[in-house]
Amino acid sequence: MPGTFRFSFGPWNIHEGADPFGPPVRPTVAFAEKLKLYKKMGFDGVQFHDDDAVPQLNHMSPAQVEKAAREMAKLLDGEGLVAEFVAPRLWEDPRTIDGGYTSNNPAERQYAIDRSLQTVDIARALNCDKVVLWLAREGTYIREAKDATKAVELLVTAINKMLAHDSAIKILIEPKPNEPMDLAYIPTIGHAIGLSYVTSDPGRVGALVESAHAILAGLDPSDEMAYALAHKKLWSVHLNDQNGLKFDQDKAFGAVDLRRAFMQVWVLDRNGFGNNGEFVGLDVKAMRTQKAEVAALHLSNSREIFLSLLEVVRGLDQSRIDELIAQRNYEQLEMEIIRALLGK
Ligand code: XUL
Ligand code: MN
Numbered sequence: 024m025p026g027t028f029r030f031s032f033g034p035w036n037i038h039e040g041a042d043p044f045g046p047p048v049r050p051t052v053a054f055a056e057k058l059k060l061y062k063k064m065g066f067d068g069v070q071f072h073d074d075d076a077v078p079q080l081n082h083m084s085p086a087q088v089e090k091a092a093r094e095m096a097k098l099l100d101g102e103g104l105v106a107e108f109v110a111p112r113l114w115e116d117p118r119t120i121d122g123g124y125t126s127n128n129p130a131e132r133q134y135a136i137d138r139s140l141q142t143v144d145i146a147r148a149l150n151c152d153k154v155v156l157w158l159a160r161e162g163t164y165i166r167e168a169k170d171a172t173k174a175v176e177l178l179v180t181a182i183n184k185m186l187a188h189d190s191a192i193k194i195l196i197e198p199k200p201n202e203p204m205d206l207a208y209i210p211t212i213g214h215a216i217g218l219s220y221v222t223s224d225p226g227r228v229g230a231l232v233e234s235a236h237a238i239l240a241g242l243d244p245s246d247e248m249a250y251a252l253a254h255k256k257l258w259s260v261h262l263n264d265q266n267g268l269k270f271d272q273d274k275a276f277g278a279v280d281l282r283r284a285f286m287q288v289w290v291l292d293r294n295g296f297g298n299n300g301e302f303v304g305l306d307v308k309a310m311r312t313q314k315a316e317v318a319a320l321h322l323s324n325s326r327e328i329f330l331s332l333l334e335v336v337r338g339l340d341q342s343r344i345d346e347l348i349a350q351r352n353y354e355q356l357e358m359e360i361i362r363a364l365l366g367k
């Protein structure tokens with residue numbers, strides 16, 4: 024069955040352009056203004072960090088957090104949007120300098136778990152059943168600093184607490200091999216899926232594959248997606264692009280390597296991605312050079328590139344592909360794929 028594609032992004036994907044070497048270059052766009060852009064650009068889902076949904080949540084009582092999340096749910100409803108997932112932002116607090124779930128300090132680990140349970144509550148209030156864990160600081164700068172075996176046990180403990188806290192919640196692990204850490208503990212989708220099977224409810228632990236993160240691990244994003252699909256655990260994606268092994272660039276989808284993007288669309292469509300309500304998330308960043316009035320183009324362009332590649336995928340003659348595979352004539356198959364990409 025072919026896929027069904029609805030698109031999502033997070034409020035952080037429209038940003039002021041600050042980078043580690045320079046200040047913001049564009050004015051802040053208020054959250055309510057960002058929300059108005061979603062439908063206009065063809066997007067139906069909003070991805071949240073916990074504090075995107077409830078700013079200042081560390082300074083609020085559980086009742087206040089719940090109230091603020093319910094107000095956000097109403098705001099989304101008013102725009103005809105849904106919350107796709109909520110992710111605990113565990114990488115900014117002073118208590119997570121050495122990681123959250125895998126910190127060597129038990130009090131800091133407890134903070135990370137408590138904050139994650141709050142994230143689960145926020146998701147529930149937003150009528151959303153997915154929590155994404157990007158394990159930003161769960162890793163090391165030097166290997167001697169932590170016990171890598173114990174880290175797995177600590178990650179499982181934290182995930183089990185979230186699963187026990189809400190019987191409907193699903194956890195999606197978003198692997199990334201490095202940045203901000205030198206070495207992250209769950210660097211690839213294979214690690215994420217392996218981890219899911221040792222939790223208390225593997226059926227509720229899956230994955231989100233981000234193209235750029237797979238590339239940073241030296242892997243092909245479409246194969247990473249296919250691996251998760253084979254386990255029925257690909258519950259979201261963060262499509263984008265990446266120009267080689269450097270910092271996480273979050274470039275527009277397909278902007279660096281169109282063929283690599285094409286293969287991701289091929290794998291998603293041929294495996295019926297989206298038929299259970301999964302979204303195509305676009306975790307892309309505008310270039311710093313972009314002026315304010317055109318600083319959301321990277322999102323609409325990425326969506327357009329996806330849909331154009333979908334047309335190419337669906338326009339291919341499968342019997343011709345089968346014939347060339349049977350002949351083992353991969354040179355010709357490659358040429359015909361390239362021709363299709365060139366619109367010839
Ligand atoms: C980090 C990253 C995050 C997550 C959400 O590289 O991709 O934006 O997607 O926390
Ligand atoms: Mn991401």
